[in-house]
Amino acid sequence: MDAAACGALRPVNSRAKSRFADVDAVARYFGLTALTISAIGPLVLLVLWSASGEWFFPALMPQRWSPDGWGWLFQSGDRVAVAVRNSVLLGIADGFIGCAIAFPIGRAISRLTGWRRYMAAAAVFSPVAAPPIALGIGIQYFLLRIGVGGTAVGVLLAHLVPTVGYLSLYFLSVFVVFDSKIEDEARTLGATSRQVLFYVTLPMMRRQVTEAVAIGFLISWAQYALTLTVGGGTVHTLPLEVFSYMRAGSGNFAASAALVMIVPPILALAAARYAAGRTVVSPV
Amino acid sequence: MTVTDRRRTLALLGAALVATPVLLGVAYAAASAIGITGIGATGFSLTRLAHVLGERTVWRSVAWSIWVAGAATLLAVAAAACAAIIFGGRSVIDRTARALAIAPLAVPYVVAGALGLLILGQSGYLARLAYAWGWIASPNNMPALVYDTRGIGVILTLAWKEFPFLALVAFSLIAARGVALEETAHTLGAGRWATLSRVTWPLLWRGLLPAATAVFIFSMGNYEAAALLAPSDPLPLPMLTLERYFALDLSQRADAYVLTLAGLLIGLAAVGVHEWTRQHAELFDQ
Numbered sequence: 001m002d003a004a005a006c007g008a009l010r011p012v013n014s015r016a017k018s019r020f021a022d023v024d025a026v027a028r029y030f031g032l033t034a035l036t037i038s039a040i041g042p043l044v045l046l047v048l049w050s051a052s053g054e055w056f057f058p059a060l061m062p063q064r065w066s067p068d069g070w071g072w073l074f075q076s077g078d079r080v081a082v083a084v085r086n087s088v089l090l091g092i093a094d095g096f097i098g099c100a101i102a103f104p105i106g107r108a109i110s111r112l113t114g115w116r117r118y119m120a121a122a123a124v125f126s127p128v129a130a131p132p133i134a135l136g137i138g139i140q141y142f143l144l145r146i147g148v149g150g151t152a153v154g155v156l157l158a159h160l161v162p163t164v165g166y167l168s169l170y171f172l173s174v175f176v177v178f179d180s181k182i183e184d185e186a187r188t189l190g191a192t193s194r195q196v197l198f199y200v201t202l203p204m205m206r207r208q209v210t211e212a213v214a215i216g217f218l219i220s221w222a223q224y225a226l227t228l229t230v231g232g233g234t235v236h237t238l239p240l241e242v243f244s245y246m247r248a249g250s251g252n253f254a255a256s257a258a259l260v261m262i263v264p265p266i267l268a269l270a271a272a273r274y275a276a277g278r279t280v281v282s283p284v
Numbered sequence: 285m286t287v288t289d290r291r292r293t294l295a296l297l298g299a300a301l302v303a304t305p306v307l308l309g310v311a312y313a314a315a316s317a318i319g320i321t322g323i324g325a326t327g328f329s330l331t332r333l334a335h336v337l338g339e340r341t342v343w344r345s346v347a348w349s350i351w352v353a354g355a356a357t358l359l360a361v362a363a364a365a366c367a368a369i370i371f372g373g374r375s376v377i378d379r380t381a382r383a384l385a386i387a388p389l390a391v392p393y394v395v396a397g398a399l400g401l402l403i404l405g406q407s408g409y410l411a412r413l414a415y416a417w418g419w420i421a422s423p424n425n426m427p428a429l430v431y432d433t434r435g436i437g438v439i440l441t442l443a444w445k446e447f448p449f450l451a452l453v454a455f456s457l458i459a460a461r462g463v464a465l466e467e468t469a470h471t472l473g474a475g476r477w478a479t480l481s482r483v484t485w486p487l488l489w490r491g492l493l494p495a496a497t498a499v500f501i502f503s504m505g506n507y508e509a510a511a512l513l514a515p516s517d518p519l520p521l522p523m524l525t526l527e528r529y530f531a532l533d534l535s536q537r538a539d540a541y542v543l544t545l546a547g548l549l550i551g552l553a554a555v556g557v558h559e560w561t562r563q564h565a566e567l568f569d570q
Contacts (some may be wrong), residue, residue: 024370031370032381038444039387042399045409057407057423058415083354105302108295116292120299129551131505133522134544138531139311141322161305168302197507222392225522227509229529239394239508244450246398246512255402258395265390 043262047148049255054224069252080241080257086152087221091264093156095216098163099209105164106171110178121172127165135161136229143230150232158230159220166219167212174208221264310548316541323534326457336542344518346546352435352510352520353503356442358451361496363443365488368454369480389448397512400441404429404513430513438520442506446499450492457491470530490565497558501551523548 018158051053053066072080109120139158140149148154186200187193202209224239229236238261245254317320319329336342346434364385371381391399403409411426420426430437465487469479510520521543529540 027366028377028381029369031367032377035367035381037386038447042388045399046395048305058412060409060412060416102302105295108291108298111291112295112337115294120296123299123524126303129501129555130306130309131501131522131544131547131551133505133507133525134313134547135306135309137525137540137544139305140315141312142305142308154341164302168299187397187529222394224392224394229526239392242394242398243508243512245403251402254398258398261392262390264393266387269386269390278394281490 024185043259046255046259046262049251050259052252055251066252069256072253072256079236080238080253081239083236083238083257084260089154089244090152090156090159090237091217091220092102092219094159094163097156098160098167098219099212101160102167102212103209105168107175109168109172110175110199117224121169124165124168124172128169129163130162132162132223132225133229136226140230150234152231152235153229155231155235155237156220158226159223162223162226163216163219167216170212171208174205181265214271218265218268221261292497309506310545311545313541316538317545319538322541323537324536332538333542336539341518342524342543342546345521345524346550348433348435348512349504349521350550352400352438352442352514355435355439356446356503357496357500359439359443360499361416361489361492363391363447364450364454364492365485367451368458368488369484372455372458382451385451385455386448388444389452391445393445393506394508394510394512396441396445397509400437400444400509400513401423401430404440406430409557431515433515433518435514438509441509441513446463446503450495450499453495454488457488461487486565490562493558493562497554500554504550504554505547 048062050069051065051067052062053061053064053068055064072078100139105124109117109124112120130138136158139161143149143154143157148157182204183196183200186196191199222239223237224243227235227237227240231240233240238257242254242257245251245257312321316325317333319325319327319332324556342435367381367385371378371385388396401408405411406426407423408430410429411420411423414420414426415422429440464484468477469483474482505522507520507522507526510523514520514523525540525547528536529545531537
């Protein structure tokens with residue numbers, strides 16, 4: 001802002017101040033109400049829908065309550081139960097493998113400078129920016145060629161593509177501000193590279209690595225388009241079930257599955273905020 | 285080769301490894317689009333490319349997707365900026381509002397799409413509220429928000445889904461910048477609106493630009509919300525791509541590759557616009 005522009009402006013008088021205070025109060029009131037509805041409303045709606053047996057227009061509350069929407073929880077062979085199991089296993093594998101691949105890549109890129117870092121960051125950003133449908137269609141041929149198209153392994157490999165991209169960027173931002181002097185001291189004291197990694201770096205980075213695994217889990221957990229294109233409809237995951245129930249008009253099943261889908265991300269978000277709140281002194 | 289050189293080479297190789305699936309996918313899509321490989325490939329030919337690019341359906345699909353992604357991004361940016369300006373303080377209410385704003389961050393796209401249908405549908409919760417308040421007499425009186433050609437339902441759903449991410453960035457920008465600049469502007473005699481429009485907003489939009497570009501690209505490529513809420517004519521670009529890819533007529537698969545490349549090009553164009561805007565930011569502050 002240039003000083004001349006500021007100087008041309010007159011100080012605000014008390015009547016104007018009071019008017020702004022009123023506008024402030026109104027904006028804060030409406031803002032808080034809108035944010036509360038936006039955050040809590042959809043969740044309440046999903047709970048109501050999942051527990052409804054009959055809920056026709058124009059009723060504001062279900063006309064009949066029913067546990068049917070949650071029946072799949074108690075049937076181990078049910079489609080949704082299988083989908084939950086697949087999603088959990090894929091998410092865990094994606095989180096750990098993605099983290100193991102992205103950790104050294106993010107660290108290596110953080111040591112680059114100038115155009116090299118710019119180019120490397122752009123390269124790892126590409127799987128993040130590529131539309132999942134485009135990515136799925138593009139890589140399906142190669143996954144079919146190596147014999148994993150339409151299998152859980154193929155879906156896992158496909159999920160790893162955006163996950164490794166995201167986590168490489170995550171570790172890049174972490175290592176850019178990482179102080180490696182402690183590692184240097186350990187080396188000076190005779191520690192091998194392996195010992196430095198397992199006894200110095202990883203213990204220092206415990207929180208970041210845990211967060212990265214959680215992010216990797218969530219990327220796989222929410223993945224729809226890649227699972228559909230690469231899994232070819234044979235690998236059932238929770239997002240696919242929510243989608244097909246919505247398409248079929250089974251609102252209560254879709255709502256219960258959607259609620260199950262939301263829980264892990266909410267827990268991960270809360271855990272991340274809790275961890276961030278607790279971290280008073282951090283090496284990074 | 286020195287240790288530094290070796291580390292540099294390994295870092296660049298690592299980055300290339302991450303980008304390899306994308307590059308392979310793009311290369312395969314490009315080769316299929318020009319008839320070099322894929323089902324029904326007969327050697328180099330631009331016929332399929334020209335055929336797809338000559339289809340009115342495709343251009344309507346591209347235009348519709350850009351409109352929806354652009355409108356959703358603008359709405360989300362405006363809402364995030366307002367939230368950051370109103371609740372940028374340190375009081376309990378400010379902190380509560382910030383926590384509420386980022387809470388829907390955890391909602392996956394498919395769930396956002398399902399919620400959009402349950403709330404905005406012809407007999408959805410919004411229509412029920414409208415009936416309860418006496419605004420409509422039957423679901424038919426409710427304006428069509430889903431499956432409509434203007435894409436209002438998809439726009440509102442994507443804006444709601446992307447708002448927490450942009451709000452998070454906006455809150456961080458406000459927190460990192462502090463209040464020193466605003467206080468200086470006040471000291472120099474700037475009023476409330478002048479400070480907002482000439483100090484806070486220019487800083488906010490510059491900081492939000494990369495995130496907004498990412499949101500535009502994500503919204504353009506989003507399949508789940510579009511498939512649950514969008515009309516069948518014009519079809520959103522990701523749906524048209526998948527429709528051609530899974531078509532019984534296998535010759536249409538090459539169309540899907542052309543559309544895939546079109547989607548990627550639009551994403552690249554968005555990044556180009558972002559770079560240009562970043563370099564000419566002062567033009568937008570006049």
